[in-house]
Amino acid sequence: MDQDPNFDFYLQNQDKFVGIYNERSLVIRNQIVVDAYDTFTTAYIKALEMYKPGTFRIQKVSSGSQHHHFMNLCKVCGGSISITPMSSSSSIIRCASCKTEETVIE
Numbered sequence: 001m002d003q004d005p006n007f008d009f010y011l012q013n014q015d016k017f018v019g020i021y022n023e024r025s026l027v028i029r030n031q032i033v034v035d036a037y038d039t040f041t042t043a044y045i046k047a048l049e050m051y052k053p054g055t056f057r058i059q060k061v062s063s064g065s066q067h068h069h070f071m072n073l074c075k076v077c078g079g080s081i082s083i084t085p086m087s088s089s090s091s092i093i094r095c096a097s098c099k100t101e102e103t104v105i106e
Contacts (some may be wrong), residue, residue, distance in 0.1 A: 004057060005031055006028040006029065006030075006031060006057035007030060007057060007059070008017075008031075008057065009031040010026070010028060010057070010059045014061075014063070015063075017033075017061045018061055018062065018063050021033075021036045021061040022061055022062065022063075023060070023061065023062060024036045024037060024038060024060070024061055025037050025038070025039060025040045025042070025043035025044075025058055025059065025060045025061070026043070026058070026059045026060075026061060027046065027047045027055075027057075027058060028055055028057045028058075028059055029047075029055060029057075030049060031058040034047075034050075034056075036061075040058055040060060043058045044058050047097050053081075055091075063088065065070045076095065076100045077097050077098040077100070078097060079095045079096055079097030079098060081093050081094060081095050081096070082094050082096065084087060086103075090103060091103070091104050
């Protein structure tokens with residue numbers, strides 16, 4: 001299992017979540033789904049309005065493992081990320097620590 005208990009929670013419930021939230025982005029905190037949004041960008045912005053970075057996970061729901069990388073920490077170094085919406089369907093995620101950039105197309 002992953003070191004993130006919120007991700008472990010997602011994996012344990014993935015099949016159920018696909019049936020309820022397929023293709024939506026979940027905000028998971030303390031192993032509880034606190035909300036679901038149509039886009040990663042909206043989920044991340046709304047979560048930051050309520051919680052400190054590093055205290056929640058953003059997870060896009062889908063079957064399989066293609067979206068297992070969605071979260072609020074850099075997947076390279078574990079640092080905090082910032083998100084910049086580029087259009088209604090894409091965003092750029094940047095890590096403040098290692099300067100990694102990734103474009104997310106939703």
